[in-house]
Amino acid sequence: MTLHHKRLPFIAIVITTAALLAACTEKAADNTRPETKKAVPPVATVTESxxxxxxxxxxxxxxxxxxxxxYIYENGLGVPKDEAKALELYQQAAAQGNSAAQDNIDALGSPK
Known part of the structure; x- marks a missing residue:
């Protein structure tokens, strides 16, 4: 058995794994409706404290x-609605790697 033939099972596994990951990613993207993209803060009730x-x-x-x-400024939850303030805060969070904040920056920039 040549070296080429020994690598075939490994190559087949890599290709199969890549195809499965791509299929899962596409299916997840198909199940995402635009109105459900925003992440919700972990606290359901917004209090003054x-x-x-x-x-x-x-x-x-x-x-x-x-x-x-x-999020609460964008939606006026417990505070006056202020999209400019929301955008500023989302940008601060996104700059530190918060991907949900980046998604919401994109959503704020798109027409409603």
């Missing part, structure tokens, strides 16, 4: 707190 906590943490640079504040 929670807003104060997120504000303090966001000022300290916590990307999750920045995201949560952005």
């Amino acid at each position: 929670k807003i104060a906590q997120w504000t303090k943490e966001a000022k300290a640079g916590d990307p999750d707190a920045q995201y949560n504040l952005a």
Whole structure:
């Protein structure tokens, strides 16, 4: 058996794995409706104390707190609706690697 023939099973596994991953990714993308793309903050009830906590943490640079504040400002949950403030906070969170924040920046920029 030549070296070429010994590599065939490995190559077949790599190709099969890549095809399966691609199929799973496409299926996941098909199941995503535009109105459900936004991630929701982990806290269902927005309270004044929670807003104060997120504000303090966001000022300290916590990307999750920045995201949560952005979300409530974007949607007017417990605070006056302020998309400019939301965008600023989403940008801060996205700059630190928060992918949900980046998705919401993209959504804010698209026509509603």
